[in-house]
Amino acid sequence: MSPRIPRKLLCAVFVLLVLGGSPLRAVEPNEMLSDPALEARARNLSKELRCMVCQNQSIDDSEAPLAHDLRVLVRERLQAGDNDHQVLNFLVARYGEFVLLRPQFAWHTAALWGLPPAALLAGIVAIVLVLRRRRAASSEADNLSAAEEARLTELLRDN
Amino acid sequence: MIAELGHFALMLALGLALIQATMPIVGTRSDDPTLISVAAPAALAQFVFVALAFAALAICYVTSDFSVLNVYDNSNSAMPLLYRLTSVWGNHEGSMMLWVFILVLFGALVAGFGGNLPAKLKANALAVQAWIAAAFELFILTTSNPFLRIVDAPLEGRDLNPILQDTGLAFHPPLLYLGYVGFSIAFSFAIAALLEGRIDAAWARWVRPWVLVAWMCLTLGIAGGSYWAYYELGWGGYWFWDPVENASLMPWLAGTALLHSAVVMEKRGALKVWTILLAILAFSLSLIGTFLVRSGVLTSVHAFATDPRRGIFILAILVAFIGGALVLYAWRAPLLKQGGLFAPISREGALVLNNLFLTCACATVFVGTLYPLALEALTEEKISVGPPFFNATFGPLFVPLLVIMPFGPLLGWKRGDLLGAAQRLLAAAFIAAVVVAATFALQHGGPILAPFGVGLALFVMAGAVIDLAERTMILRIPIGSALRRAVGLPRSAWGTAVAHFGIGVTLLGIVVVTAWGAERIAALRPGETVDIAHYRLTFDGMFNRTGPNYRELVAHFTVRRTNGDLLGSMEPSRRTFPARSMATTEAALMRRGMSQIYLSLGDPSGDGAVPVRLYFKPLVLLIWIGAVIMFIGGGLSLSDRRLRVGAPRPRAAKTQAPALQAAE
Numbered sequence: 026m027s028p029r030i031p032r033k034l035l036c037a038v039f040v041l042l043v044l045g046g047s048p049l050r051a052v053e054p055n056e057m058l059s060d061p062a063l064e065a066r067a068r069n070l071s072k073e074l075r076c077m078v079c080q081n082q083s084i085d086d087s088e089a090p091l092a093h094d095l096r097v098l099v100r101e102r103l104q105a106g107d108n109d110h111q112v113l114n115f116l117v118a119r120y121g122e123f124v125l126l127r128p129q130f131a132w133h134t135a136a137l138w139g140l141p142p143a144a145l146l147a148g149i150v151a152i153v154l155v156l157r158r159r160r161a162a163s164s165e166a167d168n169l170s171a172a173e174e175a176r177l178t179e180l181l182r183d184n
Numbered sequence: 185m186i187a188e189l190g191h192f193a194l195m196l197a198l199g200l201a202l203i204q205a206t207m208p209i210v211g212t213r214s215d216d217p218t219l220i221s222v223a224a225p226a227a228l229a230q231f232v233f234v235a236l237a238f239a240a241l242a243i244c245y246v247t248s249d250f251s252v253l254n255v256y257d258n259s260n261s262a263m264p265l266l267y268r269l270t271s272v273w274g275n276h277e278g279s280m281m282l283w284v285f286i287l288v289l290f291g292a293l294v295a296g297f298g299g300n301l302p303a304k305l306k307a308n309a310l311a312v313q314a315w316i317a318a319a320f321e322l323f324i325l326t327t328s329n330p331f332l333r334i335v336d337a338p339l340e341g342r343d344l345n346p347i348l349q350d351t352g353l354a355f356h357p358p359l360l361y362l363g364y365v366g367f368s369i370a371f372s373f374a375i376a377a378l379l380e381g382r383i384d385a386a387w388a389r390w391v392r393p394w395v396l397v398a399w400m401c402l403t404l405g406i407a408g409g410s411y412w413a414y415y416e417l418g419w420g421g422y423w424f425w426d427p428v429e430n431a432s433l434m435p436w437l438a439g440t441a442l443l444h445s446a447v448v449m450e451k452r453g454a455l456k457v458w459t460i461l462l463a464i465l466a467f468s469l470s471l472i473g474t475f476l477v478r479s480g481v482l483t484s485v486h487a488f489a490t491d492p493r494r495g496i497f498i499l500a501i502l503v504a505f506i507g508g509a510l511v512l513y514a515w516r517a518p519l520l521k522q523g524g525l526f527a528p529i530s531r532e533g534a535l536v537l538n539n540l541f542l543t544c545a546c547a548t549v550f551v552g553t554l555y556p557l558a559l560e561a562l563t564e565e566k567i568s569v570g571p572p573f574f575n576a577t578f579g580p581l582f583v584p585l586l587v588i589m590p591f592g593p594l595l596g597w598k599r600g601d602l603l604g605a606a607q608r609l610l611a612a613a614f615i616a617a618v619v620v621a622a623t624f625a626l627q628h629g630g631p632i633l634a635p636f637g638v639g640l641a642l643f644v645m646a647g648a649v650i651d652l653a654e655r656t657m658i659l660r661i662p663i664g665s666a667l668r669r670a671v672g673l674p675r676s677a678w679g680t681a682v683a684h685f686g687i688g689v690t691l692l693g694i695v696v697v698t699a700w701g702a703e704r705i706a707a708l709r710p711g712e713t714v715d716i717a718h719y720r721l722t723f724d725g726m727f728n729r730t731g732p733n734y735r736e737l738v739a740h741f742t743v744r745r746t747n748g749d750l751l752g753s754m755e756p757s758r759r760t761f762p763a764r765s766m767a768t769t770e771a772a773l774m775r776r777g778m779s780q781i782y783l784s785l786g787d788p789s790g791d792g793a794v795p796v797r798l799y800f801k802p803l804v805l806l807i808w809i810g811a812v813i814m815f816i817g818g819g820l821s822l823s824d825r826r827l828r829v830g831a832p833r834p835r836a837a838k839t840q841a842p843a844l845q846a847a848e
Contacts, residue, residue, distance in 0.1 A: 075568045081426045083570065086419055088786075126570025133565060137555045141548040141577040148540045159525060 056096050058104065067100050070112055074099070075126050083126055095124075187252050190240025191331040197233035197288070198321040200226055204291075204314035208307035209379075220303055223310040224295035230317065231292035238272075238285045241330050245272050251337035254278065254330040260343040260763050262733035270354040271344040276478060276494075277330035279357060283474065284320045286358070286365040290394070291317065294369060301390060308376035309369075316368055319501045327494045343733065343763035352412040359405030360432055364470035366398020367439055371467035374460045375509060378516040388450035388459065393822060395446060395466075399439045400818035406432050407811030415771050420782050420799050422697075422807055425574040427482045430553040431473030437546035438466040441539045448535050452524040452597060455532075457517050458539070464513060468506040469546070475502050481557060530600040534592035541585035548577045586640055586691065590647020593680055594654065608654055612646035627700070634699030641695060644688030648681045679821025683814045690810025693778075696803040703800075707793040717800040719781060720744050721754070726794065734759045736770070739785055739794055743774060751776075756785045756796070778805045 058064040071085035076092040084092040084099075095116070102112045116124050128134045204226035211219025244252045245268050248261040258275040259268055273282040291313040298306050324330070373391045377383040409432065414422045423429065442462040448455045476482055479495030526532040552569045559565055590612060594605035616639040623635035653659060655673055658666040706714050708723040715721075724740040738757040744750055754772035761768070771784040779802045786795030 073572055075570060081424060081570065086421070121566065123566040123568055126568050127572035127576070128567045128569055133559065133563065134555075134567065137551055137569065137573075138577075140551045141544060141581065144544045144547045145540070145581065148544060152536060152540065156528060 056093070056100065058100055063100075063103050066109060067096070067103055070099050070103075070109060071096055073113070073126055074116060075124050077120060077123060186240050186243050187249070187331040187333065190237040190244075191329070193233045193236040193240065194321060194325060194331075197230050197237065198318060198325065200230040200233060201314045201318035201321055204230060205311050205318055208311040212304045212307055212379075217303075220307045223307040224298075227288070227291040227295035227310050227313070230314070231288040234285050234288045234317075234321075238281055241278060241281055242269060242272050245269060248341065250339070250341050251333050252330075253332045253334050256334060256338055256341045258344050259341040260733055261340060262763075263344065263349065264732055266351070266354060267344060267349050271348070273357045274344050274348045274353075277324070277328045279361075280320065280324050280328050280478070281330055282357065283361055283365060284317060284324065286361045287313070287317050287320065287368060290365060290369050294394075298390075304380060305373070305376050305387075305390075308379050309372040312372035312375045313368060316372075316505065319504070323494075323497050323501065327497050340763070343761060346734070346759065346761040346764060346766050346768045347416055349733075349761075350412060350416055352408055352416070356405060356408040356412055359401050359408060361405075363398050363400075363402025363405050363439070364432075364435060364473060366394060366401060367435060367442075367463075367467040367470050369394040369398070370442060370463035371509070374463035375512065377460060377520075378512050381516055381519045383456050383460065383520050385450050385453045387456075388446045391463065392443070392446045392450060395439060395443055395463075396818050396822050399436070399443055400815050400822070402432065402436050402439060403811050403818070404815045406436060407808045411808050414804075415773060415782075416768070419797070420771070420784070420801065422804070425552075425571045427553050428477055430549050431476045434469040434546050434549050434553075435466055435473060437542050437549065438462060438469050441542040441546070442466050444535045444538050444542075448532050452526065452532055454524040454526060455536070455539075457520050460517060460520070461513060462539075462543075464506075464509045465543075468502075468509065469550075471502050471505060475499060476553070524598075526597070527599040529595065529602045531592060531595045531597045533600070534588060534595055537588055538585060538592065541581050545578055545581040545585070548581060549574070552577070583640070586644055586687070589644060589684055589687070590651070593651045593677075593684070594647075608650055609643075609647055612643050612650055615646045616640065616643035631699050634695055637695035637699070638692065641688045641692035644691065645685050648685035648688065651684070652678070652681045675824035676821045679817045679819070679824070681817070682820055683817025686810045686813030686815075686817055688810070689806050689813055690808075693803050693806030693808075693810060697801050697807070700802050701799060701804075704798040705795070706798070707795045709793050714796070714798055715746065716781070716798050717802075718746050719751070719776075719800070720746050721781075721783070721798065723794065723796075724753075726788070729757070731759070733763065734761045736760070737785075737788070739796070741772070741783060743781065754781070754783050756783045758785050758787070775805070778803045778809070780804050 058067060068085065072083050074084045074095060076082045076084045076087035076089050076095070078091050079087045079089055082089075082092070084095045086092075098116070099112055102115055107115065113125065117129075122129060128137060130138055204223060207219045207226070208223040210216070211222065241254075243249075244255050245259055246265065248255065248259060248268065250256040250259075250261075254275065254277050258278070259271045263271070271278070273279045291310060294301075294306070294313070295310060301309075370391050373387065373394075377387055406429075409429070410422045413424070414420060442459065442465075445455045445459045445462055449459045475495075475498045479498050481495055524532075552573055556567050556569050559567060590609055591602070591605050594600075594608055595602070619642045620635045620639035623638050627635065652670075652673075655677055656666045656670040658670075661669075702716055704714055704716050708714060710723055710725045713720050713722045720743075722742045722744070724742055726737055726739050729736050729738050736757040736759040738755050741754045741756075742750070743752055743754055752774065754774055756772035757770045759768045759770055760766075769784050771782055773783075774781040779800065782799040782801055784797050786797065788794045
C-alpha cells in the first residue's frame with residue numbers, strides 16, 4: 026500500500042541516520058544535509074508540511090515520491106539561506122495553504138484556532154455563574170421570611 | 185437461499201423495530217400496560233432476527249458463496265477461516281450489519297436484564313433504541329444491502345484488503361462498535377427521561393454500568409486500533425490524529441466525561457441536566473464518527489458529493505437524532521430539578537473540572553476534524569489540520585486534567601480539604617520531582633519537556649497508589665486490618681485507582697517513546713550490520729515464502745547485544761497479494777522488557793541492497809498496557825455490588841458501612 030521508493034535513492038551507500046530524540050521518519054539517507062543544524066530545521070519543517078497525495082501524512086513520514094520532492098525542495102530553500110518562515114511561504118505560494126498541517130492564523134481559520142480557548146473560557150464562566158446563582162438561590166432559601174421567623178420562635182417557645 | 189433468508193430476516197427485524205419504536209410510547213402516554221409490555225419481547229425478537237441476518241451473512245462468507253456480491257468483493261476462498269469470518273465486517277455493508285447487530289444486542293440485554301427498571305422508563309428507552317435500530321436497518325436495506333446477488337457467480341472472490349488481514353484487526357471493529365453503540369443505551373435512557381420529564385439519582389445508577397461497558401470496550405478498541413496501525417502500517421507511529429482515529433477519540437472523551445458526571449449524579453444528585461446532555465453528546469459523537477468513516481466524506485468532500493446516497497442517508501439520520509435530541513433537551517431539561525449543592529473545592533468540584541477539560545478537549549478534536557470539511561464545503565478553500573494543530577491545542581487541555589486527576593479521589597464530597605489532599609500527595613510530588621531531576625541528569629540533550637512528562641506520569645501513578653494507601657490506611661494501621669480494609673473497599677474505589685494508574689502508564693509510554701526513541705535508516709547487503717541502542721543486527725539474507733493467499737519476501741536478521749550475546753532473530757517481510765495485486769510491509773518486532781526493536785523492510789533494489797528502517801521504541805508497550813489497565817479498572821468498577829441494580833445487599837455490608845464511609 027505504500028508507494029514505491031525511487032530506485033536511485035536506494036542505491037545510496039550504507040548510511041546511518043542518527044536521530045536521538047525523534048520517532049520514525051521516512052527521510053532517506055541521501056536527502057540529508059551535511060550541516061546538522063540545517064538538517065534539524067529541515068526535519069522540523071517537514072513535520073509541518075503535508076504530503077498532498079497521501080491521506081493525512083506529513084512529508085517527513087511519507088514514502089511517496091511527491092514527499093521526497095518536497096523534502097528536497099525544503100532543503101534547497103534552507104541552503105539558499107531562507108528562514109523557516111520564508112520556506113513555508115514559498116511552499117504555500119506554490120502549492121496553496123493545503124500543504125500546511127498547522128493552518129495559518131487568519132480570518133478563515135479564526136474559528137478553528139479560537140475554539141479551544143473560547144470553549145475553555147466559556148466553560149469556566151458558565152461554571153462560575155452557575156455556582157454563584159445556585160449559592161445565591163440556596164442562601165435565599167435559608168433565609169426565613171419575617172412571618173416564618175415569628176412562627177419559628179413561637180414553635181421554639183412552645184417546646 | 186441463505187442470503188435471501190438473511191435479507192428477509194432483516195426486513196422482519198425492521199418491522200419489529202417499528203413496532204418497538206411506537207407501541208411503548210403510545211402505551212406510556214395513554215397508560216396502557218399492554219402496549220408498554222410490548223417493548224421487551226419486541227426487543228428480544230428484533231435481536232433474534234438481526235442475529236439470523238448476521239449469521240446468514242457470516243455463513244455466506246465462511247462458505248465462500250461468491251454469488252453474493254458483497255462476499256465476492258471482499259473475500260477469497262484461499263483466505264484462512266478467521267479472515268473469511270472477519271471480512272464480514274471488513275467492508276461497508278458488513279460493518280453496518282455489525283453495527284446494527286450490536287445495537288439490538290444492547291437492546292435485548294436491557295430488555296432481558298432490566299427487570300428492576302421502572303416499567304415506563306424501560307419501555308421508553310427501548311422505544312428510542314428501536315428508532316435508532318429502525319433507521320439503520322432501513323439504511324442497510326435501501327443503500328447498503330449485503331445480500332445482493334450476482335447473476336453469473338464468479339469462481340473466485342476479490343479478496344479482503346490485505347492490510348485488513350490481521351488478527352488484531354479481527355477484534356478491533358467489534359470492540360470499537362461495542363463502545364460506540366454502547367453509548368446508545370445512555371442516549372436512549374436520556375431521551376426516555378426527557379420524555380417523562382423526570383429524573384433522579386437512580387437514573388445514573390441504572391445507566392452507569394452501560395456507560396462503563398461501552399467505555400471499556402471503546403478504550404480497548406482504540407488501543408487495539410493504535411497497536412494495529414503501529415505494527416501493520418510499517419512506519420511505527422501509534423497515533424496520527426487521523427480523522428478516523430479522531431472519530432473514535434471524540435466519543436471516548438465525551439464518554440469519559442459522562443462516566444465521571446454520572447458518579448456525581450448518582451452519589452450527590454447534582455449535575456443531572458449536564459449528565460443528560462453528555463449522554464446525548466456521547467452517542468451523537470458516535471453517530472458522527474460512523475458518518476465520517478462510512479460516508480466517504482473524509483477522502484474528499486467531492487467524492488462524497490458524487491455518490492451521495494449513503495452519505496445523505498446517514499447525514500439525515502444524524503440530523504434527525506442529534507437535532508431531535510437537542511431540541512427535546514432544550515425543551516424539557518428546564519423541567520428537571522437541580523440537585524445537591526457543593527463547594528468549589530470538593531470531589532464534585534474536581535469532577536466538574538474533569539468534565540470541563542474533557543469536553544473542551546473533545547470540542548478541540550471535533551473542530552479540528554470537521555473544520556477543513558466545513559471550510560471546503562462553504563468556501564472551496566482547502567486547508568489541512570494535522571498533528572501540529574492537535575498537539576498544540578489538545579496537550580494544553582489534557583495536562584491540567586492529569587495534574588488535577590490525583591486530587592479528585594482524595595477530596596471529600598460536598599466540601600473538600602485541598603490542603604489535606606495536597607499533603608497526602610506530597611509523596612507523589614516528591615517522587616515526581618526526583619524523577620524529573622534524575623531524567624534531566626541522565627539525558628544527553630533530549631527534549632526539555634520530556635523529563636516533566638515523565639514526572640507527570642509518575643505523579644499520576646503515585647497519586648493512584650496513594651489513593652488506595654489512604655483508603656486502606658496501609659501505613660497507619662497493622663497490616664492485617666489494612667488488608668481487611670482493602671478487601672472491604674468498594675470495588676469501584678479500586679476501579680478508580682486502577683484506571684487512573686493506567687492513564688499514568690500510557691502517558692509514561694508516550695513520553696518516553698517520543699523523547700528517547702531511536703531510528704536508523706540504512707541500505708544493507710547480506711553480512712552487513714546495523715547498530716541501534718544497545719543492539720546490533722546482522723542481515724543474513726533473503727528468502728521466499730508462500731502463505732495461503734500471498735507470497736512473501738522475507739529478510740532474516742540476527743539480533744545480538746552490542747557485547748555479542750545472541751538474542752534471537754527477526755524476520756520482516758514484504759507480502760504480495762495476487763488477488764488484489766497489492767503489497768504490504770510486515771514489520772518484525774522483538775520485545776525487550778517493555779521496549780521493542782522494530783524492523784521494517786523497504787523495496788529491495790536491483791543491486792542486492794535492502795533498505796531497512798530500524799527503530800528502538802523504549803517502553804512503547806506501556807502505551808497499550810496502560811489502556812488494558814484502564815479496561816481492568818473499568819471491569820473492577822463494574823463488578824461493584826452497588827452498581828448491580830437490585831442486587832441484594834448482604835447483611836455484612838451493613839455493619840461495615842460506617843468504616844467504609846470514613847474511608848471514602
